[in-house]
Amino acid sequence: MKIIDRPALAELTTLRLGGSAIAEIRLDSLADCERLPEALSLAGGSAHVLGGGSNLLIRDGELPITVIRPLMGSRDAEGRPAEPEVLGAEDGPDGKYTLLRVGAGMRMPFLLSWTVRRGLAGLEGLVGVPGRVGGAVAMNAGSYGCSTAPLMRSLTVFTPERGLHEIGPEGWEASYRRFSLVKPCSWYMSASVVLAMKQDDPAKLRRIMQENFLRKKSGQPVHEHTAGCVFKNPEGESAGRLLDAAGMKGRRRGALRFSEMHANFLAHDTKCGIPGRTEDALALIAEARAAVQERFGVSLEMEVKEWPAWR
Numbered sequence: 001m002k003i004i005d006r007p008a009l010a011e012l013t014t015l016r017l018g019g020s021a022i023a024e025i026r027l028d029s030l031a032d033c034e035r036l037p038e039a040l041s042l043a044g045g046s047a048h049v050l051g052g053g054s055n056l057l058i059r060d061g062e063l064p065i066t067v068i069r070p071l072m073g074s075r076d077a078e079g080r081p082a083e084p085e086v087l088g089a090e091d092g093p094d095g096k097y098t099l100l101r102v103g104a105g106m107r108m109p110f111l112l113s114w115t116v117r118r119g120l121a122g123l124e125g126l127v128g129v130p131g132r133v134g135g136a137v138a139m140n141a142g143s144y145g146c147s148t149a150p151l152m153r154s155l156t157v158f159t160p161e162r163g164l165h166e167i168g169p170e171g172w173e174a175s176y177r178r179f180s181l182v183k184p185c186s187w188y189m190s191a192s193v194v195l196a197m198k199q200d201d202p203a204k205l206r207r208i209m210q211e212n213f214l215r216k217k218s219g220q221p222v223h224e225h226t227a228g229c230v231f232k233n234p235e236g237e238s239a240g241r242l243l244d245a246a247g248m249k250g251r252r253r254g255a256l257r258f259s260e261m262h263a264n265f266l267a268h269d270t271k272c273g274i275p276g277r278t279e280d281a282l283a284l285i286a287e288a289r290a291a292v293q294e295r296f297g298v299s300l301e302m303e304v305k306e307w308p309a310w311r
């Protein structure tokens with residue numbers, strides 16, 4: 001475990017926005033979870049679990065929060081990227097499956113390329129999705145027909161009420177960009193997950209992954225500082241289309257603007273000479289919601305998580 005005072009949160013997010021937290025508690029192993037309650041009570045503030053910071057909009061200023069970073073599964077003892085643990089294989093209704101245990105801190109792009117190379121299917125739609133495994137679970141990240149929750153067999157979680165424990169699918173609820181534990185808890189942190197991945201042809205999976213990446217690259221600002229889609233898609237509709245029709249493409253405030261390439265991506269131009277402010281992002285978001293509400297009568301729901309999340 002490593003504790004860092006007053007970390008600059010903008011550096012830990014893909015949008016490059018946010019003030020500082022009271023402390024950052026880095027967890028490298030499951031054993032570190034035992035010391036977590038004490039570390040949290042010493043630091044104070046409300047606990048916020050950070051993955052890769054690719055779905056976050058964090059307020060400016062000195063924030064009354066302590067950030068927990070579960071990094072287990074990201075590096076091995078020699079400091080190289082850690083690999084998933086192969087637990088075994090089993091027969092499913094439509095073929096053979098491999099069971100993998102993956103630490104919450106593993107980067108999703110690493111897991112994707114590792115699994116595709118071994119002919120393990122299920123994540124190839126998630127190409128181009130940054131972040132870590134724990135964040136993908138928490139967001140039920142998905143794209144091009146793939147999502148995280150259907151692959152999950154079990155989850156090892158820490159909650160302040162029950163400590164570290166393992167739950168099966170009856171212990172969680174998941175739907176489009178939503179994931180929660182069934183048993184009430186003040187907050188939870190995923191530490192590792194067991195995934196069941198169907199065995200398939202590596203060449204076929206590589207081709208699908210490449211096609212998905214080209215599609216993504218041609219329609220989304222993948223090389224800019226963003227937090228992915230700001231809003232969830234309303235049922236049967238595309239939030240990007242509504243925002244575009246409501247005139248939000250290219251709408252700017254300070255260093256923030258809705259991308260010209262995809263109106264549902266808020267991009268931070270870190271090189272424009274104006275300091276990026278979360279306030280500007282929030283004002284643009286409010287403007288966009290009002291415009292879509294007025295024009296289409298649709299209330300857009302945030303996909304990006306705002307911090308501090310008051311509990």
Ligand SMILES: Cc1cc2nc3c(=O)[nH]c(=O)nc-3n(C[C@H](O)[C@H](O)[C@H](O)COP(=O)(O)OP(=O)(O)OC[C@H]3O[C@@H](n4cnc5c(N)ncnc54)[C@H](O)[C@@H]3O)c2cc1C
Nearest residue numbers: 051052053054055131132134135136138141142143190228
């Ligand atoms: C260029 C770009 C493209 C993207 N494309 C997609 C896409 O196609 N599909 C999609 O679904 N998303 C997409 N996203 C959004 C984002 O990458 C995903 O939501 C991702 O899964 C978030 O993971 P993270 O580790 O970065 O989580 P963070 O942003 O760090 O956190 C997000 C939420 O998860 C919680 N969390 C993180 N780790 C844990 C943990 N270990 N235990 C408990 N809670 C945790 C946090 O508290 C927070 O509430 C995109 C983002 C970018 C920047």
